[in-house]
Amino acid sequence: MPGNCLVLYSGGLDSILACRILQEQGITPLAVRFITPFFGWSLKGNEEAEADRAYGEYGIRLIVKDISAQYLKMVTSPVHGYGRYMNPCIDCKILMVKTTLSMMETYNASFLATGEVLGQRPMSQRRDTLRIIERDSGAEGLLLRPLSARLLPETIVEKKGIVKRNLLPAVSGRGRKVQIALAKKYGITHYPAPAGGCVLADPILSRRFKRIFSIWPSFTLHDCLIARKGRHFLLEDRSWVITGRKQSENIELEKLALPSDVILRPLEVPGPLCILRHACSKRAIETAARIAARYSKASKGQPFKVLARRVEDGFEKTIQVTEPAGDQELDLWRF
């Protein structure tokens, strides 16, 4: 008797294929896509549109779930450590599988599936780590990896014959040939390129996150979101200065500002929006204005004026900069 299944869904080809392979066997997959400030955040507020897109393009029913709170607790001290950058892949997978496991009853699912492929990723898709993910998430025997199923131990649904193991593929390694052939077979023509999308695995952004996690241990979701935009500077008093690199980024930064932030807006001469977070001392506000001046359109020697405001306490001050921050100072503060 075919059953329901929850599939961890990244939106990439492998997870699309996992759903299609199961559909072919009469299983009804419900794809679960997770969002955190480090991946999938663009879907926040657009959950329904994304579900419509997955159904329209691939015939896959999808739900989107925000696990930011649980993720922030895990990301600073993952039990299984980090990958090459700040990507805690094994703990990330464990958290996602565990969360999906807790949703099984609600969605009347009898097992879980992922698009993982044995040997495709050095950290999280080795035989031993696939086993650890299953064990530490509490999903032993319940987690089917359809693409590599015949290379992995039999799961309960295969033993029961709900899923026919002999019809499942045996994909392994980093190559994409089999997946591309399967995509062709299922008529899947549009799918995102593999990898990418997780800022914790980005060489530059991961360095910034590492510093944020250590400098401000009580960092918040808002800190993680703002860390992804603009130029960033850490001043001596631990104030955090963020400036937009272009107009669209200025607008995004403004939306991400908190009432406790000091926002510096250029007056008279065009320049970047600048946000000052954390310490925000008088000196830091003046330094932030000098940084904004450095990236402004003010010509050499031309005074640059900014209006610094803080919503929380109504603070407001106009600052005139005559000496923009120098390159050496910026190099010292940049992070």
Ligand code: SF4
């Ligand atoms: S790359 Fe990012 S999203 Fe993917 S498993 Fe690793 S930590 Fe999780």
